[in-house]
Every structure is written in structure tokens, then in C-alpha cells.
Amino acid sequence: MIRTPLRPLARILDAREKGENPDAIERENKRIRHEQMRDKARMRAEGRLLVLGVCFLCAFTVIGGRMGLLAMSEPSEPRGYAPGAVISASRADITDRNGNLLATNFETHALYAQPRHLIDPEVAAKKLVKIFPDLKEERLIKDFTGKRKFLWIKKKISPEQMQAVHDIGDPGLLFAPRDMRLYPNGSLAAHVLGGASYGKEGVHAAEVIGVAGAEKYFDDYLRDPANGAKPLELSLDLTVQAASERVLYGGMKLMNAKGATSILMDVHTGEVISVASLPDFDPNNRPRPLTKGDASDSPLFNRSVQGVYELGSTFKIFAAAQAIELGLFNADTIIDTSGPMKVGGFRIGEFRNKNYGKLSVADIIVHSSNRGTGRMALEIGIERQQEFLKSLGFFEPTPFEIVEASGGKPLLPSRWTELSSVTISYGHGLSSTPMHLAAGYAAIANGGRVVKPTLLKQSGPQLGPRVMSEETAAQARMMLRKVVTDGTASFAEVPGYQIAGKTGTADKPKPTGGYYEDKVINTFASIFPIDDPKYVLIVTLDEPVETSGPKPRRTAGWTAVPVAAEMVRRIAPLLGLRPAVEPVNNAVLTLTSSN
Structure with missing residues (x-):
């Protein structure tokens, strides 16, 4: 910036020559300078006022516009959550x-x-x-x-x-x-x-x-x-599920059981058509979990996948099938089941101290001989028995698609000795869930292929690795059929629907160790129709006792089998299974005449 001097020398000298007062020149220059400064300050103030006015105008315009929008909008309740939080309330059926x-x-x-x-x-x-x-x-x-x-x-x-x-x-x-x-x-x-x-x-x-x-x-x-x-x-059938639950509830009450479960599985796809666990609850008003006591006392406890039980003699068919598959025996091979039999210093006995003598492998399953299956297990050996049961899924929780299934891991012996091998062959010493048992029996029913239980509807067969030949599976099914016709499951006969299966009565373990003398877990594992196997049905009762006779009866043949038979009678028509026409004895036919 160039400043003009108040007393410029040239003008001062010129004023002195003319006899004028040089101070007048200085006063004039000061006046001009002050006027310039005043004009500049006025322009600056006017600019600031203009900007401030524009800001006020914009602010009032925004506020007025917002007030107008609020006045035109629908009233709504104030939100009780943090700004920006998005809640997705949608859920598929x-x-x-x-x-x-x-x-x-x-x-x-x-x-x-x-x-x-x-x-x-x-x-x-x-x-x-x-x-x-x-x-x-x-x-x-x-x-x-x-x-x-x-x-x-x-x-x-x-x-x-x-x-x-x-x-x-x-x-x-x-x-x-x-x-x-x-x-x-x-x-x-x-x-x-x-x-x-x-x-x-x-x-x-x-x-x-x-x-x-x-x-x-x-x-x-x-x-x-x-x-x-x-x-x-899902793979469930609502009508079959309703019929199964109704029959199971009636059976649980008739047999005075603490609880019950049933599983119906397609043997080719692994689809679970119905699965029930009693007592149950209403999910619309879900009860609170128990904080103390036995978990199985809660209605939330799912016995089909959380109930890890020794399933008794239902395991005997696995020992027989493996022995036949390995070529050690066939269905007609004779085995001496006479006592005494000691393994690892422990005596192996029979139910009610029976002595069956020499029996074929098929009759060992029919009569449910502990010594017979134990001797087959000793021939099979520990490692081969472990491999076979592992291939059937008895070492890990089932992949059934509900969160509770992951907690149903089988209980295996800490040391798998010869004694363990013998007791496991007749269903003691290894605890698993009824869902494991259903998958194992499905492999026998479908010709020897593993299937995984699933809750999702499948488009076709989902057969896994082969664990036994079709011939072995056929012989196993034949033996299971004889259990119904000649053995412990005679109450399983349903006219029009040929059923094969195996009973299992296992003493219930005490929480403190040992077993109860008057409490059992009863199971009937069945396949139907046996001439063209399509379904496996497992029925398990917790602490049942049948009291219609002079003495209480606690075996599976008296408790679980009649419940399973009634269930098949109810659900087979719902599954679209037509009853087979039974042959009629000509002697009962009579000729009538209108004369």
C-alpha cells in the first residue's frame, strides 16, 4: 500500500514561493485520508450486514420448511431406541x-x-x-x-x-x-x-x-x-406326528412311565417323519429351564436326542450282523450259550438266569441271549467292533438339525476291554440316544448303507457308505422278523403290516453309581413293512411298569412293544402303506345258498 505524505515537499516549496501557509496543505491531506478510511469502513460493515442477513434468511427458511413438513406428516409415537438402530422383525414360516x-x-x-x-x-x-x-x-x-x-x-x-x-x-x-x-x-x-x-x-x-x-x-x-x-x-408329516404323539402319550400313561420318546425315520433318505418326546410343552408359552435336579424331569428335555441311555438288547443285532459280514458265522451257525461264562473276572449271565444251551445265531437273537452275543463279540474283536459301531455313527452326536442334538454324545468306556466288548454287544457299557439307534437300524433296513437322520425334506434317497452287504442285511432282517413271530416281541404283530424288530430292557443307572433294581429303560426298535422296508420306528419308555397282571412286568415285550404296535396300526395308513392281504384258510369258507 502506497501512503501519500501529508506535507509533500514539492507543494510545500511551491506554497512558500506564493506566500501561502504550508500547514493548510497538511490539513487538506488529513481530511482526504480520513474520508477514504471512513468510506472503506462503511463498505466493510455493509458487507457484513448483508452476509448476516442472508444467514438469517436461510435459517428461517429451513425452520419454516421443517415446521411445514411436520405439520403435514402423520403423528407417531416417540422411538425408544438409539438413532440409526435398525431392527429386522421379519421371520420365515x-x-x-x-x-x-x-x-x-x-x-x-x-x-x-x-x-x-x-x-x-x-x-x-x-x-x-x-x-x-x-x-x-x-x-x-x-x-x-x-x-x-x-x-x-x-x-x-x-x-x-x-x-x-x-x-x-x-x-x-x-x-x-x-x-x-x-x-x-x-x-x-x-x-x-x-x-x-x-x-x-x-x-x-x-x-x-x-x-x-x-x-x-x-x-x-x-x-x-x-x-x-x-x-x-421340514421332513415331518403333521398328521403322522399328531397320531404318534397321541399313541405315545396313551402308552406312557398305560405303562406308568416317567417319560417316553418315539422316532419314525425313512430308511432310504434319513428323513425323520415324526419324533416325539414326552412330557412336552407349548412353545407359545415356553417354560423356564430347571435350575436344579434331574434334567430329564423338565418338559424341555428332548429324550430322542438328549436322552443318552444304555439301550439294552436292541444292540444284539449289530453284533450278529457284523459277525455274519466278517464270515465268522451265518444265521444257522450253532453257538454254545451255556454257562458259566467269565470275561475279565466277571460272570456273564442271562435274563432271569436262564440257560439256553446250544442255539443258532438266529435263535440267539430270538431268545436274546447275552452269552451268545458275547461269544460273537469275542470272535469279532475289540478293534473291529469299534470300527463297525463308529461307522454306524455311535461315536459322535447325530447331525440331526436341532441345537439339542449336539449335546447327545454317546458315552463310551474309558478303557475298551474284552469285558466292554462283550457287554456292549448286548447293549450295556455304551450309552447312546434313540436317534443313534434309529440310524443304525436304518442301515439294516435299506440293505447295508449308512443314512444320516435329517429334519429337512429330501428330494430322493441319501444313502451313505456301505457298512454291510445286502445279503447280511437281509439275514439280519430275517432274524428281527423271527423275534416278532417266535420271540420276545410277539405283541408287535399288526394284521396287514409285517413288522420286524428287537426288544431291549436295560437297568437304569443310578446317579451315584450302580443300577436300580426296579427301574428300567425299555426300547423296541422295529422295521416295517419287512417285505419292502421303508421305515424304522423306535419307541423308548423311561421307567415303565405294566400292572395288569398279578405281578408288575417291566420288560420291553410287555411295555414298549404294544405301544409300537399300536403306533404302526395308526400311522401306516397315513403313510400310504396298504395292508397286505392275509391268506385265508379254506376251511373257514362255507358255501351258502338262497334256497
Whole structure:
């Protein structure tokens, strides 16, 4: 910046020559300089005022526009969650193999309060207690008159309850829309479905999450919006499931059992058509888990995949089938089952101290001889027995698609000795679940191929590795059929449907060690129809006792077998199995005449 001097020398000299006062030149220059400074300051102030005015104009325009939008929008309740939080409330349906609904969503509401907006907190509390008797009036009054700004009152309410709260007319009582998980069939297939609850919650939506069963196992699939309206299709048949549960419940009561389970499996696909565990529960109102005592006392306990039991003589067919497969014996080979028999210093006895003498392998299965299967196990050897049972899946939890199945790991002996090998051959010393047993019998039924139990509907056979030849499997099925016609499962005969199977009566172990003398786990593992095997049916009863006779009877032939037979009688027609026409004796035919 160039500054002009107040007393320029040239003008001063010129003024002196003319006799003028040089001070006048300085005063004039000061006046010009001050006017320039004043003009510049005025322009700067005017610019600032202009910018400030524009800012105020923009601010008032934005505020006015926002007020106009709010005035035109629909009123809504304030949100009770952090800004930006997104809650996905959608969840896919679950259906059976025929498209029948097992689980779906139902629109309902939750009730919450904003205490600061309550007109009369005490009156509101009294009226709410009349509508919801489980609420505590004193607690509500304390919450309504305290410092809380938000309060959940009920997570799910019915339309009638919602209308009653509306009638209270207090603006501090508000409703939040909800998608509630609904199980329209009540307790049917409860242990399979499991149940659902709420995860993240807000006043405008709530996240529905699985807490047990298939709901939890398939939680990611059911919550994935990419699946759209496509339901999760299970292998269950709703009508067969209902019939199975009804028969099983009746059988459990008739046999005075503590609990029961049944499994119906397709032997070619591994599909579980029905699976029941009793006692059960309603997943719409899922009970709380037990915090002490025996887990099996809870209705939440799933005996089909969590019940790890010694399954008794049902294991004997595995020893016979492996011995035949290895070429050590055939169905007609004679084995001396006479006593005494000692292994590892322990005596191997028979049921009720019977002595069967010399029996064929087939008759060993028919008469359920412990010594006979024990001698076959000694011929097979420890390593080969382990490999065979491992190939059938008895060393790991089943891959059945509910979360509880992962906890059903078989209990194996810490040291697999010759004594272990013998006792395991007749179902003691190795504990597994009824689901394991169903998969093992399916391999015998389908001709010797492993199948994995599954809860999902399959498009065709899902046969795994071969564990025995078709000839061996056929001989095993023949022996199981003789158990029904000539052995311990005679009550399993159902007209029109030929059934094969094996009974198993196992003493129930005490928690402190040893076995109860009057408590058993009874199982009947069956295959039907035996001429063209399609299904395996397992029925297991916990602590049954049949009391119709003069003495209580606790063997599987008297308890589990009649229940399984009645179940086949009910469900076979539902499965589309036509009864075989039984041959009629000509002697019963008579000729009649109209004369």
C-alpha cells in the first residue's frame, strides 16, 4: 500500500514561493485520508450486514420448511431406541413336508408407558392391575412416579387387553407393534420347533430370535430377508406326528412311565417323519429351564436326542450282523450259550438266569441271549467292533438339525476291554440316544448303507457308505422278523403290516453309581413293512411298569412293544402303506345258498 505524505515537499516549496501557509496543505491531506478510511469502513460493515442477513434468511427458511413438513406428516409415537438402530422383525414360516403350517408370525402389540405424560399415575396403575392381574400395583406406582422416562409394561397383549387399556384413556400408556411367533398346533412337535423370543426391541418393532430346537438351529435362514416368503420345509408329516404323539402319550400313561420318546425315520433318505418326546410343552408359552435336579424331569428335555441311555438288547443285532459280514458265522451257525461264562473276572449271565444251551445265531437273537452275543463279540474283536459301531455313527452326536442334538454324545468306556466288548454287544457299557439307534437300524433296513437322520425334506434317497452287504442285511432282517413271530416281541404283530424288530430292557443307572433294581429303560426298535422296508420306528419308555397282571412286568415285550404296535396300526395308513392281504384258510369258507 502506497501512503501519500501529508506535507509533500514539492507543494510545500511551491506554497512558500506564493506566500501561502504550508500547514493548510497538511490539513487538506488529513481530511482526504480520513474520508477514504471512513468510506472503506462503511463498505466493510455493509458487507457484513448483508452476509448476516442472508444467514438469517436461510435459517428461517429451513425452520419454516421443517415446521411445514411436520405439520403435514402423520403423528407417531416417540422411538425408544438409539438413532440409526435398525431392527429386522421379519421371520420365515416353518411348514411340514406337505406345506402344513408349523410356525408363523402373528401381529400383536406390546404395552409401554411414558411416566411424564401420565395424567394420574395411581389411577392408571390400579386399572392396569385389573386388566393384567400378574402386575403389582405398588411396583407400577413406584415406577410411574419415579424418574423413569420409559417403561415396558407387557411385551405381548391380546386385542381385548389392548382395547381395555385404550379405555383407560391415559396418554402416557402407549402401544408398540409386534410380530409374535405363533405355533398354531400348540404342543405338537414342540421339541422339534423349540421356540422363539425377542432379541433387540424398540417401540416400533422387535427382533424375533430362536431360542431352541429348529428355530435356533436355522435362525440365520429364518431371519434372512433374501429368502423372502419362502418357508423352511421340514421332513415331518403333521398328521403322522399328531397320531404318534397321541399313541405315545396313551402308552406312557398305560405303562406308568416317567417319560417316553418315539422316532419314525425313512430308511432310504434319513428323513425323520415324526419324533416325539414326552412330557412336552407349548412353545407359545415356553417354560423356564430347571435350575436344579434331574434334567430329564423338565418338559424341555428332548429324550430322542438328549436322552443318552444304555439301550439294552436292541444292540444284539449289530453284533450278529457284523459277525455274519466278517464270515465268522451265518444265521444257522450253532453257538454254545451255556454257562458259566467269565470275561475279565466277571460272570456273564442271562435274563432271569436262564440257560439256553446250544442255539443258532438266529435263535440267539430270538431268545436274546447275552452269552451268545458275547461269544460273537469275542470272535469279532475289540478293534473291529469299534470300527463297525463308529461307522454306524455311535461315536459322535447325530447331525440331526436341532441345537439339542449336539449335546447327545454317546458315552463310551474309558478303557475298551474284552469285558466292554462283550457287554456292549448286548447293549450295556455304551450309552447312546434313540436317534443313534434309529440310524443304525436304518442301515439294516435299506440293505447295508449308512443314512444320516435329517429334519429337512429330501428330494430322493441319501444313502451313505456301505457298512454291510445286502445279503447280511437281509439275514439280519430275517432274524428281527423271527423275534416278532417266535420271540420276545410277539405283541408287535399288526394284521396287514409285517413288522420286524428287537426288544431291549436295560437297568437304569443310578446317579451315584450302580443300577436300580426296579427301574428300567425299555426300547423296541422295529422295521416295517419287512417285505419292502421303508421305515424304522423306535419307541423308548423311561421307567415303565405294566400292572395288569398279578405281578408288575417291566420288560420291553410287555411295555414298549404294544405301544409300537399300536403306533404302526395308526400311522401306516397315513403313510400310504396298504395292508397286505392275509391268506385265508379254506376251511373257514362255507358255501351258502338262497334256497
